[in-house]
Amino acid sequence: MSVWKHRLIATSFALTMGISSIAHAALPIAVNGDELPSLAPVLETVTPAVVSISVSGTKVSNQQIPEVFRYFFGPEGSPNGAGPQERPFQGLGSGVIIDANKGYVITNSHVIAEADEIIVSLNDGREYEAKVLGSDKETDIALVQIDAKDLHEVKFADSDQLRVGDFVVAIGNPFGLGQTVTSGIVSALGRSGLNIEKLENFIQTDAAINSGNSGGALINLRGELIGINTAIIAPGGGNIGIGFAIPSNMVQNLSEQIVEFGEIRRGVLGVMGGELNSELAEAFGIDSQNGAFVNEVMPDSAASEAGIQAGDIIVSVNAKKVNSFSELRAKIGTMGAGKTVQIGIMRDGKRQTLEVTLKRGDEQxxxxxxxxxxxxxxxxxxxxxxxxxxxxxxxxxxxxxxxxxxxxxxxxxxxxxxxxxxxxxxxxxxxxxxxxxxxxxxxxxxxxxxxx
Missing domain, CATH: 2.30.42.10 (PDZ domain)
Structure with missing residues (x-):
């Protein structure tokens, strides 16, 4: 019996019993011999791998001191009256254990930024001090490590297989309340242009995400990690059903680079371009409006060496569809330098696949x-x-x-x-x-x- 039929039967049962009867009768644990649908079995395997993170430290800020008050601060202030001030801070966030044997925990870069102390709290009450292995501000990803035994981990899913409408579950530590679970669907894919991060290719979801959820897990109904929760749109300061997560494929690429090199060695394709619109599609005789239009190819770049030309339309990376230039930039920018990728292009109305070895962005x-x-x-x-x-x-x-x-x-x-x-x-x-x-x-x- 499908989940939806289960829900329909359960709803009908409740309505026919009447409100007063329900108050005095036990709700059924099964319908027609089948257990009522629940996310509990999946969550029991995943929630031990989602952690709370608390940070503390000091921030140095230069504040302008009015002329009339500078006397009280002594002669060591700078000529313009700016005096360095150290201010203590504390913060809360979430994280996900991705390697139980080595104690690797993925979180957001902004969660642990400038922290002097990072404490990871497990679901079973244990607490450990963590060390930072590496972080990337452009994607807001950081990897920390704890020295602990008997950990649980979450397996990565292929985020390129997600579809709008897929059910998802968000797990994190909102407002410091402790581990909290919310559910929803994938509302949109490939969101960019939000100016939250430099490399944006977000999963949008209506699963409730609030302050403190940053760095927590977005999982599918198989209990696999499909994203790391990172931001919300909240005009009133609370959840309105528009949350964003960094896709798991990007997270996995970045964490592997941090583990191997201790830093992000960002791959660069070497093209300038923009979004494919209806006018460009018509001019180049293409039916689809999905893809990244190449305006210019940089000399001596990975793209030029592979034969990519100005006027090409990039439609896929490693056989996975590319919908926009922003998505292309995010996917390439989270792959490591030296990686060989298959770039699908449209040229003169014909599909081609070119093999490209990415160069390191800061070596060109x-x-x-x-x-x-x-x-x-x-x-x-x-x-x-x-x-x-x-x-x-x-x-x-x-x-x-x-x-x-x-x-x-x-x-x-x-x-x-x-x-x-x-x-x-x-x-x-x-x-x-x-x-x-x-x-x-x-x-x-x-x-x-x-x-x-």
Whole structure:
């Protein structure tokens, strides 16, 4: 008998009994000899692998001190009156054990950010101090480790197999209440453009997710991990049925890189592009409007070496459909450098598959004009021993030269956002701000150059 028939029979039974009768009668545990449907058997195997995480630490902030009060703070303040202030903080979140033998726990990067102490609390009451193995701010994923025995783990599911309408269950620690379970469905797939993270390819769900659920598990009805809960849209501060989770395939790729290298070695395809719309689809004689349109292929990139061309439409990665450029960027950006992937493209109305070996994003020399016209004439590469992007070469008289860039400059920020590598710089340029203020380290000094 189907789950829906079970529910219909149970509902009909309750209605025919009447409200007053139900108050005095035991509800049935079975209908026609079959047990009533329940998520309890699945949850009994999964909930021991979902943990609560509490963090504490101090944050340093520079606060402007009004002139009239500076006397009370002594002469050590900076000339503009900004004094570093250490403020203690505490936070709560959730996590998921993905390797019981090694004690690996996956959570959100923002849950453990700047924490001096991380305490993982198991469902059975045990508590352990955790150490951070690695994290990735661009996807909001972190991996920590505890030294404990008799742990339970959750197996990864293939998130590319999800469909809108699939039943899901969210498990976490909302508002510090302790482990809480909610259920719902997959509301949408491939959500991006929310400006929550830099690489966005979210699963959207109506399963209730609230503050403290961050880093918790989103599972299917087989008890497999399909996502890590990360964010909600909550105009009033509470759940309104719009929650987001990072797909398990992305999580698995990133955690494997952290385990192997202790860091994320992000793969880069080397294309610039945008979403495929109806006008482009008609112009290129394509019926579908799903895919990533390639505007430009970067020289000496993985894409150019594999034969991808401007005007191609990327429709799949490893035989899995790609619906948008944002989805392509998120999938490629969470695969490791050196990985070989099968890229499906549409060219001249015909389907082709190309084999591409991804390059590491911070090891490429990139002609800066592909990022912004005002940088034409500059060659960019990874800074050697510090975060940032090195200006390794400048053509005299070029736009980059005229905008005041010099060979040896290190770009460390754009507007108010820090930049650690080429991938981050490219991502910021793709937001297309009207004015770009590059923060540059030149020798021991810092300066800004404005690009228009």
């Amino acid at each position: 020399n990139v002609k800066a004009k592909v990022m912004h016209p005002a940088l034409e004439g500059a060659l960019l590469s990874a800074a050697d021993k510090e975060p940032g992007v090195l200006v390794s070469k400048i053509e005299r008289g070029s736009p980059a030269d005229q905008n005041g860039l010099e060979e040896g400059d290190i770009i460390v920020g754009v507007n108010k956002t820090d930049v650690a590598n080429l991938a981050e710089l490219r991502s910021l340029f793709e937001t297309e701000p009207n004015i770009l203020a590059l923060k540059i380290k030149r020798g021991d000094s810092y300066l800004y150059r404005i690009l228009r």
